[in-house]
Amino acid sequence: MPAADQETYERHSYDVVVIGAGGAGLRAAIAAHESGARTALICKSLLGKAHTVMAEGGIAAAMANLWPEDNWQVHFRDTMRGGKLLNHWRMAELHAKEAPDRVYELEQWGALFDRTPDGKISQRDFGGHRYARLAHVGDRTGLEMIRTLQQRAVSLGIDVFMELTVTELLKDGGKVSGAFGYWRESGRFVVFEAPAIVLATGGIGKSWRVTSNSWEYTGDGHALALRAGATLLNMEFVQFHPTGMVWPPAVRGLLVTESVRGDGGALLNSEGKRFMFDYIPEFFKAETADSPEEADRWYTDKRNRRPPDLLPRDEVARAINNEVKSGRGSPHGGVFLDIASRRSPEFIKKRLPSMYQQFMELAGVDITKEPMEIAPTCHYVMGGVEVDPDSQMSVVPGLFAAGEVAGGMHGANRLGGNSLSDLLVFGKRAGEHAAEYGAALAGGRPKVSTASAHDAAEIALAPFAHDQGHDNPYSVHQELQAVMQDLVGIIRTEHELRLALDRLVELRAKAAAVAVEGNRQYNPGWHLALDLRNMLVVSESVARAALERQESRGGHTRDDFPMSDPYWATQNVVVELKEGTVSVRRQPLPQPPAELAKLLEEEAH
Amino acid sequence: MSYQLVLRIWRGDSSGGDFVHYEVPADEGEVVLDVVHKTQALFAGDLAVRWNCKAGKCGSCSAEINGVPRLMCMTKLSSLPAGRAVTITPLRTFPVIKDLVTDVSFNYEKARQVPAFSAQPDQPVAPFTMYQEDVERSQEFRKCIECWLCQDTCHVIRDHEENKPHFAGPRFFIRYAELDMHPNDGLDRKKLLQETQGLGYCNITKCCTEVCPEHIKITDNAIIAMKERVVDVKYDPVVKFFGRRRAGREKRGS
Numbered sequence: 001m002p003a004a005d006q007e008t009y010e011r012h013s014y015d016v017v018v019i020g021a022g023g024a025g026l027r028a029a030i031a032a033h034e035s036g037a038r039t040a041l042i043c044k045s046l047l048g049k050a051h052t053v054m055a056e057g058g059i060a061a062a063m064a065n066l067w068p069e070d071n072w073q074v075h076f077r078d079t080m081r082g083g084k085l086l087n088h089w090r091m092a093e094l095h096a097k098e099a100p101d102r103v104y105e106l107e108q109w110g111a112l113f114d115r116t117p118d119g120k121i122s123q124r125d126f127g128g129h130r131y132a133r134l135a136h137v138g139d140r141t142g143l144e145m146i147r148t149l150q151q152r153a154v155s156l157g158i159d160v161f162m163e164l165t166v167t168e169l170l171k172d173g174g175k176v177s178g179a180f181g182y183w184r185e186s187g188r189f190v191v192f193e194a195p196a197i198v199l200a201t202g203g204i205g206k207s208w209r210v211t212s213n214s215w216e217y218t219g220d221g222h223a224l225a226l227r228a229g230a231t232l233l234n235m236e237f238v239q240f241h242p243t244g245m246v247w248p249p250a251v252r253g254l255l256v257t258e259s260v261r262g263d264g265g266a267l268l269n270s271e272g273k274r275f276m277f278d279y280i281p282e283f284f285k286a287e288t289a290d291s292p293e294e295a296d297r298w299y300t301d302k303r304n305r306r307p308p309d310l311l312p313r314d315e316v317a318r319a320i321n322n323e324v325k326s327g328r329g330s331p332h333g334g335v336f337l338d339i340a341s342r343r344s345p346e347f348i349k350k351r352l353p354s355m356y357q358q359f360m361e362l363a364g365v366d367i368t369k370e371p372m373e374i375a376p377t378c379h380y381v382m383g384g385v386e387v388d389p390d391s392q393m394s395v396v397p398g399l400f401a402a403g404e405v406a407g408g409m410h411g412a413n414r415l416g417g418n419s420l421s422d423l424l425v426f427g428k429r430a431g432e433h434a435a436e437y438g439a440a441l442a443g444g445r446p447k448v449s450t451a452s453a454h455d456a457a458e459i460a461l462a463p464f465a466h467d468q469g470h471d472n473p474y475s476v477h478q479e480l481q482a483v484m485q486d487l488v489g490i491i492r493t494e495h496e497l498r499l500a501l502d503r504l505v506e507l508r509a510k511a512a513a514v515a516v517e518g519n520r521q522y523n524p525g526w527h528l529a530l531d532l533r534n535m536l537v538v539s540e541s542v543a544r545a546a547l548e549r550q551e552s553r554g555g556h557t558r559d560d561f562p563m564s565d566p567y568w569a570t571q572n573v574v575v576e577l578k579e580g581t582v583s584v585r586r587q588p589l590p591q592p593p594a595e596l597a598k599l600l601e602e603e604a605h
Numbered sequence: 606m607s608y609q610l611v612l613r614i615w616r617g618d619s620s621g622g623d624f625v626h627y628e629v630p631a632d633e634g635e636v637v638l639d640v641v642h643k644t645q646a647l648f649a650g651d652l653a654v655r656w657n658c659k660a661g662k663c664g665s666c667s668a669e670i671n672g673v674p675r676l677m678c679m680t681k682l683s684s685l686p687a688g689r690a691v692t693i694t695p696l697r698t699f700p701v702i703k704d705l706v707t708d709v710s711f712n713y714e715k716a717r718q719v720p721a722f723s724a725q726p727d728q729p730v731a732p733f734t735m736y737q738e739d740v741e742r743s744q745e746f747r748k749c750i751e752c753w754l755c756q757d758t759c760h761v762i763r764d765h766e767e768n769k770p771h772f773a774g775p776r777f778f779i780r781y782a783e784l785d786m787h788p789n790d791g792l793d794r795k796k797l798l799q800e801t802q803g804l805g806y807c808n809i810t811k812c813c814t815e816v817c818p819e820h821i822k823i824t825d826n827a828i829i830a831m832k833e834r835v836v837d838v839k840y841d842p843v844v845k846f847f848g849r850r851r852a853g854r855e856k857r858g859s
Contacts, residue, residue, distance in 0.1 A: 046655070047713065048751055049663045063732075107731035110722030110787065112740045112747060119734040137744065143662065144747060155721035162713075185702055214657040248634020254660050358660060361679055362636070474646035518651030521618065522703040525650030 009191045009453060014040040014159075015438040016431070017179055017194040019166050019221065022050030023142075023423030024403025024430070025200030026149035027102075031431025032198070033158050037438055039431075040192065041153065042161045042181065044216050048150045051202050051214060052423065055142025056257035056354065058124055058134025059106075059424070060417030061099035065120040067131035067302060072096040074130055077599045079418055080592075081283075082128040082312045083382070083411020084554045085569060085600065086234065089592035090389035091409040095418070095425050102424035103135050111148040113137055125262040127310040128415040130287070131302060139257050139352050145420055164190060166220070167530055168456040169197060169228040169399065172446030176228070176398030180456040184527060187520020189457050193448045195441050196434035198392075199225060199385060199401040200427065204238075204542070207535045208378035208489070209481040212244055212255040218531040219538030221405035225385045226537060226582075230394040232575040233407030235383035235538075236545035237555040239414055240490045242267075242316035244377025246334040251362045253377040256337065256355060258416040260372075261309045263351050264299055265339035266292075267320070268371065269328040275335070276308035279319035284311055314413040314554045317376040321490050324375065334375035340368055376490060380419065382410040382555055383545065386574065391437075392430035398437060398446070402430035412554025463529040466515040473514045473529040480507055480535060488543050493559045497547040504540050511536055540582045541575040548573050548584045607632050610640055610682065611690040614652070618703045624692070625649075631682055637691065638666050638677035641705075653704035661818055664752030668705050669694045674754040674816045696757040709753050715773045718802070719780055725791035739788040746783035746827060748819045749776060755813035755823060761806045772803035775813035775823045782827035785834060799835040804828070 016032040018025045021043035029041040043050060062075040075096035080087050103121065107113065113135050114122040123132045137144040153160070166181035170191075178193045201221030205213030222232060243256040261267070269275045274295075280288045288308050289295035295307035309316070320335050330336055339348055345368035349356050352367070359365040359372060384407035385394050392400045403423045410418065463473075487500035511532040516525045551565035552558050571586045591597070610631040613624045629643045638656055645652045656666040659678045666677040671685065671692050685691055699707035728734070755775035762768050773781075781798045784790050798804050811824040821827075 045657055045665065046709070049657045049665050051657075053663045053750075054658045054660065104731040107733055108724065110784075110790075112735075112744050112787065114744075115735060115737040115740060117737075119736045121732065122737075137747070140662070140748065143750065147747065147749075151716075151719075151721060154717055185706075214659065214663075216657065249632060250635040250639050251660075354662065361661070362681070363634070472646070472650050474650065478646075516650060522653040522706050523651040524645060524653060 007189060007457065009189045011191045011193065012040065013193040014038045015194065016040070016196045016198065016434045017042065017192045018198040018200055018431070019179065019224075020050065020200035020202060020403070020405070021047055021160070022052035022200065022202055022403065023145055023149060023420060024427035025050070025198070026146065026153050027424050027427030028198045028200055028402055028431035028434070029158050030149065030153055030156065031428045032435040033156050035432050035435035037435035040159045040161060040194070042164050042166060044163065044165050044184070046162050047160055048146055050146060051216060052142045052146045052420070054212070054214075054255065055145070055420055056139040056255065057126055057259045057262065058136030058141045058417050059099070059103055059145065059420040060126070060129060060133050060415065061103045061135055061421055062096060062133060063100045063103065063121060063123065063135070065116055066123050070131040070133060073599050075099070075133065076596070078129050079415060080411065080600055082415040083413055084564065085411065086553065086572075086589060087411030088389050088408035088590060089596055090590070091426070093596060094389065094429070095409060095422060098425045099421040102421065102428065106145060106148050106424075109148050109152045111144050113144070124259060125299070125310070126416045127258055127261065127316070128312040129417065130306075134262075134417040136259070138350075139259050139354050141420065161190075165527065165530070166224065167460050169224050170448050170452050170456070171228060171396075172449070174229075174397060175446045176396060177446035178448040180453055182460060185522050187523065187526070189453075189460070191448060191453050194438070195445050196398050196400065196438040198430045198434050199399070199405050200403050200430070201405045203381045203404040204535070204538050205378045205381070207480055207484045207539045209485040210244065210253040211378040212241060212253055213378065218535050220531070220534050221401060222384060222538045222541070223534035225394060225396075225399065225401065226541070226575070226577045228396050228399060229577075230396045230399055231386040232541055233383055233386040233572055234412070234545065235381070235541045235575050236549050236573060237382035237412050238378065238542060239313055239380040239382060239555045240317045240376040241379035242313055242320055242376050243337055243374040245363065246330070246373050246375045247332040247363060254358070254362070255377065255379065256372060256374050257352070258313075259352060260337055260339055260355060261307075263339065263347075264343045265309070265337050266307070266342060267309050267316070268336040268338055269323045270330060271328060274309070275323050275328070276311065276316065276319055279315065279322075280308050280311070281315060284315070312413050312415060317490060318557060320374075320376055330373045332373055334373045336371040337374045338371035340370055380404060380414055382412060382414055383407050383542070390429065391433035392426055393433060393437065400430040400434045402426040412556065460530060463514055463516040463526055466513055468515045468517070470513045470515045471510050473516065473525055473532055476507060476510050476514055476532060477528060477535070479510075480532070480539065483507065484539055484542075488539070488546060491557050491559050492546050494547060497543050500543045501540065501547070504536060504543065508536050537582065544582055544584045545573045545575055548586070612640060612644060613690050613692040614641070614644065614704070615694040616652070616704050617701065619701055622701070626690070635682050636678055637670055637680045637682065637693065640682065641677060641693065653702070653706040655706055662750060664750035664818075667696055667752045667754050667757065669696065674757045676752060676754070676818050679818055696753065698757045698759070698763045699753070711769060712751070712753055712756060712774070712776065715777050718773070719777060719784070720792055720794055720797070722784060722787065722790055723792045725789050728789050733789045735788045742786045742826070743783040745821055746779040748821055749779060750819060751776065752818060754816040754818065758812045758816045760810070760812065761803070768803070768806060771801070772806050775807075775828065777802065778804060778807070778831060779821060779823055779827040782831050785831065795831070795835045798831060804831060804835060
């Protein structure tokens with residue numbers, strides 16, 4: 001194997017390089033291309049396989065196709081309240097205003113959403129949204145979205161680098177100058193020269209054991225940003241989706257869409273009780289039904305209040321967790337989700353075809369006849385790269401972030417359906433602003449130094465030189481997942497977080513010494529060894545931020561600080577790398593202008 | 606409930622390879638992908654395999670299991686013959702890169718050749734008015750997760766490399782069908798489909814339909830329908846037969 005400094009690297013030069021080809025990355029690449037930038041799109045998997053493909057429920061956008069009362073102000077309000085008011089108000093505003101146009105744009109490019117009787121895009125109910133607001137295609141909306149964007153990007157002739165992993169961002173002075181990575185197929189290194197880079201790498205969930213996330217979700221973008229000098233915002237907020245499969249063990253964590261509840265499904269404990277009525281927080285009392293009768297009327301008449309089964313995800317996940325801990329769980333440690341007794345088999349198969357298929361084929365459960373067993377699963381990170389809300393640029397000139405990897409939009413908790421719309425709204429903005437930034441640099445493009453590429457190559461090749469007696473990357477990954485699952489899960493305490501940080505130090509040492517077998521050609525063990533480095537720094541960011549925030553809010557629950565604290569309502573926790581060490585600080589949360597603040601106070605009805 | 610399972614996994618690269626036996630612990634409810642992952646973690650860290658969602662939604666983990674093209678994540682061990690070794694080989698129609706990973710770039714080339722959706726002049730700008738009954742036929746084809754199992758099993762190209770340049774394959778026949786049946790698409794791709802994408806090569810043996818994990822009726826609803834629609838463009842013996850059988854059935858769109 002050649003030493004890193006003897007290898008010549010494949011080189012490419014672009015105006016904008018987008019890392020990640022899910023919804024945000026594809027939309028950013030399309031926008032950058034349409035703005036006139038020479039654009040490259042890089043993805044770890046084949047095109048069209050990114051995590052967006054798994055999104056089920058829909059795209060939240062106040063198109064008011066079913067409820068004329070809906071508008072961007074209501075969507076803004078729902079988003080901010082769902083995020084426990086910790087969202088960046090400007091992102092929530094842009095998102096609510098621009099989401100409808102981003103949905104129409106998909107239709108313009110060939111997407112076929114389910115329709116209303118009068119031929120418009122149909123919209124479905126989801127947790128935390130006052131009106132039926134999610135554009136959808138059965139329960140495979142993410143597939144429709146990624147395919148539409150993929151087909152658009154391909155028809156525009158955008159250069160796509162499939163199965164290529166970026167391991168380092170390169171800088172010239174303080175500015176982004178490019179990216180370094182390897183082809184998964186050959187293990188050969190590639191250098192991209194580009195003044196503007198858009199991170200669209202998604203989330204971090206593969207560091208937990210029970211997760212709905214795929215192998216790609218190793219926090220690459222979060223880690224790349226940290227190492228490039230950018231800041232991360234509110235990493236303590238991790239969303240545990242209330243409904244993941246629990247049985248059989250092989251499918252534990254697999255997502256069960258919120259549409260099951262949006263379309264009428266109810267949560268039951270082992271006593272057959274709709275327990276969510278016991279968990280309505282003061283904050284949502286005014287807008288939540290307090291009897292099953294009222295809750296059931298809501299599906300057809302929005303003058304009633306919303307069922308508590310459709311409270312924001314953090315509330316429902318905590319409630320399920322508590323029911324199981326209190327001994328009222330289902331046989332395999334979850335609770336029941338029942339739609340069989342509440343809707344007809346025809347309705348269920350039409351509205352939830354892939355859920356029907358998933359339970360039938362993987363669990364042998366017919367959801368039109370019996371209830372599902374479900375429990376929370378690690379699903380999404382609200383925290384991410386701190387960006388300017390309008391341009392999506394981080395504190396590092398030339399480095400942009402959009403989608404799950406960016407922070408601020410969702411505050412302490414994301415509403416279902418707001419992710420797909422987030423990807424579109426901010427993907428487009430990031431792509432446009434990245435192109436604009438690159439064009440403005442004109443002659444003064446930052447340079448890629450050979451030395452920085454060699455450094456990156458050496459780090460990437462290190463695992464091959466390690467003694468085979470050391471741990472393999474798979475076992476270190478499993479240990480990491482156990483630490484994060486057991487000590488940095490839904491409910492946290494100072495003691496456990498400190499324990500987790502100690503364990504992460506040990507794991508960092510182990511990861512730095514992991515040995516890989518074989519050669520550089522399509523070698524998943526080697527790939528995982530490199531991903532571990534990212535997972536570890538991101539996991540530490542989550543644990544440190546979680547230790548810092550001494551309150552409970554949204555996707556961050558501290559058993560030792562069970563209440564929300566007015567002081568913390570005004571604070572973001574910012575994570576950065578200082579001399580290679582993860583450090584945290586507090587930073588005041590930007591406050592909305594008076595006319596938007598007023599929207600947040602209005603009563604629901 | 607744990608038991609030992611013998612896997613025969615083809616390992617090698619474009620220069621050749623052979624089966625390697627692994628004995629891995631298997632548990633209740635597991636799918637083939639689970640035991641492949643265990644093989645990686647326990648015995649073969651560099652075993653190459655593609656996967657993403659592990660839920661039958663992304664179409665990455667396609668392979669041939671006991672000779673049948675399937676998704677590894679949706680093939681339960683309990684559905685395979687008990688007490689027998691499970692044989693896993695890469696997709697045969699595409700060149701091997703390494704182990705279970707093949708070079709599927711053929712499909713991405715064919716995708717680039719499809720003229721994109723283009724709205725009709727009388728309704729050029731979204732939001733479009735379209736009705737559920739009119740979008741449903743295309744929606745069936747848009748369920749496709751691009752696992753390439755239909756491409757893999759199709760005998761037109763499975764053992765006939767020479768046909769590949771002239772044949773888009775079942776996945777793209779449903780793509781052309783989807784666009785043709787889109788209520789607001791204004792382009793006619795039928796000539797292209799027949800003359801350069803090889804629709805006529807298909808003699809409707811329905812192998813593609815059988816392996817589709819999304820249960821899309823590829824042959825009946827897309828290929829035969831498109832053969833009927835291109836009949837004005839070119840003579841196709843299959844249509845002559847099926848066209849008569851299907852006469853009188855609803856025919857909508859272009």
